[in-house]
Amino acid sequence: MIKTISYLGLGTMGSGMAANLLKAGYELTVWNRSAEKCEPFARKSARIADTPADAVRDVDLIMYILSNDQAVEDVVFGAKGILSGIKEGQIAIDMSTVLPATSLREQEVYAKHGVDFLDAPVFGSKQESADAKLWILAAGNKAIFEEVKPVLGHLGQTVHYFGKNGNAAAMKLVGNLIVALEMEALAEGLILAQKAGLDLKTVMEVVKVADFRSPLLVSNGQNILKRDFSTNFALKLMLKDAGLIEKFAESLESPIPALHVAKKNLESAVALGFGTENASALIKALEKEAGVEVKSAPRAKTPTISHRQPTAAGRL
Numbered sequence: 098m099i100k101t102i103s104y105l106g107l108g109t110m111g112s113g114m115a116a117n118l119l120k121a122g123y124e125l126t127v128w129n130r131s132a133e134k135c136e137p138f139a140r141k142s143a144r145i146a147d148t149p150a151d152a153v154r155d156v157d158l159i160m161y162i163l164s165n166d167q168a169v170e171d172v173v174f175g176a177k178g179i180l181s182g183i184k185e186g187q188i189a190i191d192m193s194t195v196l197p198a199t200s201l202r203e204q205e206v207y208a209k210h211g212v213d214f215l216d217a218p219v220f221g222s223k224q225e226s227a228d229a230k231l232w233i234l235a236a237g238n239k240a241i242f243e244e245v246k247p248v249l250g251h252l253g254q255t256v257h258y259f260g261k262n263g264n265a266a267a268m269k270l271v272g273n274l275i276v277a278l279e280m281e282a283l284a285e286g287l288i289l290a291q292k293a294g295l296d297l298k299t300v301m302e303v304v305k306v307a308d309f310r311s312p313l314l315v316s317n318g319q320n321i322l323k324r325d326f327s328t329n330f331a332l333k334l335m336l337k338d339a340g341l342i343e344k345f346a347e348s349l350e351s352p353i354p355a356l357h358v359a360k361k362n363l364e365s366a367v368a369l370g371f372g373t374e375n376a377s378a379l380i381k382a383l384e385k386e387a388g389v390e391v392k393s394a395p396r397a398k399t400p401t402i403s404h405r406q407p408t409a410a411g412r413l
Contacts, residue, residue, distance in 0.1 A: 099188075099248055100124060103152040105161035105172060105179070106193075107134040109328070110219065113226030114162070114192075114252050119143060121251040128152035149173075150182030158245065159183070162192040162219075165337055166199045173203060185211030188241060192217050194273065196341055197263035198348075204237065204262040213241040216262055218269035219253065222329035230254045236265035270345050273338045274356055276313065276376075280335070281359040283314050284380035287321060287391045297322055298393055317377040322393040326374040333372035335379070336363040 100123065104115040107129040119125050119141055127138045128146040135145045146152035149172050153159045159179065163169050169191065173179045179189070189212055191203055200216035207214040215237035225231050231253035235242050242258055249256045259265045290300045301318050304310055320326070339360040346353045365382035366372075384390055 099157045099245065101156040102126070102158045102160060102248070103128070103146070103156045105129070105149055105152055105159070106163045106168075107138070108162070108164065109223050109331075110192075110221075110226045111162045112137075113223065113228075114160075114231075115143075116141075116227070117229045117251050118160075118248070121248075123248075126152050126156060148177040148182075149175075149179045150177045153179050153182045153187070153189075154184075157187065158248065159187060159189040160192060161190075164193070164334070166195045166341075169193055169195055169199055169203070174206070180206065180210065183207075183210055183212050188213045188215070188245060190215045190217045190235075190245065192219055194218050194269050194338055194341070195266055196345060197266040197270075200236075200266040201263045213238055214262065215242060215245065216265045217249065218265055220269070220272055221253070224329065226252075233257070234259055234265035234268050236260055237262045267345070270338070270342050273335075274342050274353065277335060277339055277342070277359045277363070278355050279311065279313050280317065280376055280379050281355070281362060283318055283321075283377075284362070284383050287318065287380065288383055288387050288389060291389050291391050292387065296394065297391065317375075320375070321377055321380055321391055324390075324392050326371070326378045328373060328375050330376045331372065332363065332374055332376050332378045333367055335376040336360070336367055336372070339363055 102118055102123045103126040104111060104118060105128045107115060107127060112134065115125065115127055115138060126144040126146050127135050128149055129135050139145050161172065163172055189207055191200060204214045215235050217233060217235040219231040219233050221231040229252055233249050233253040233256045235249065235256060236259040246256060259268055287297065290297060301322065304318055305315050339356060342353065342356060362379055362382045366379050369382060371378040371381050380391060
């Protein structure tokens with residue numbers, strides 16, 4: 098039975114997951130590149146590690162979510178990395194969004210150390226992570242998956258098993274392709290609607306109920322109309338993922354013409370300085386091109402009705 102866990106990477110997603118592991122009663126060790134992000138966990142009885150190697154010593158399960166393939170390279174394979182501290186019999190789970198080839202490389206090296214490995218990226222953003230409502234993908238040895246499934250259940254509302262290592266990483270890129278195209282479609286659609294003179298609140302009422310509706314379109318569309326681009330999933334990370342999808346699709350000779358368009362607009366929005374805003378800030382690049390800003394129209398003022406009594410001269 099898994100009792101001790103180390104969690105590495107306490108960013109937007111990792112901090113919520115680590116907090117939920119503590120709530121579930123696991124003995125937790127945490128590590129993060131920026132040590133100050135560990136401080137809230139220290140106050141809640143988690144052990145703070147100085148290095149990835151230190152973090153993974155003497156735990157049953159190692160979990161991490163890192164920003165990109167290079168970060169995985171550094172934290173797993175680098176000096177004082179995870180591989181320097183692991184021991185036979187442990188389980189490692191990479192929850193990062195990376196190329197399937199990266200996951201397969203991890204699996205191969207972990208196996209040489211007698212460590213079982215799952216790739217288990219997630220769908221969701223900051224709030225789903227905090228609320229333990231992520232949608233989790235997992236791939237690797239089925240028996241190991243069944244062993245860690247109760248742990249994953251404390252982090253997400255669904256857990257889907259995809260078979261051999263690398264498949265969950267592949268599914269994450271498939272999903273993020275769909276997300277990128279939805280965001281592009283939403284941006285193009287709202288700008289076209291505004292140019293056509295449509296009431297954007299009514300447009301969003303249709304988006305909420307029509308057969309093309311999705312929670313992603315509804316939540317991001319409403320926030321765009323409020324000009325709320327607070328970060329749940331950063332624009333620069335969506336651009337990073339678009340690059341991964343391109344590489345993966347090219348390796349399989351799978352056509353992705355629409356993604357090339359979306360990626361160009363993501364690059365433009367990042368170049369304009371919106372990379373740290375929410376991915377919905379993609380629309381700002383298209384707004385500049387269109388010469389408009391998509392937002393809710395101000396409410397019309399209600400006429401003031403006078404209740405003054407008529408003067409004596411005005412009475413009948």
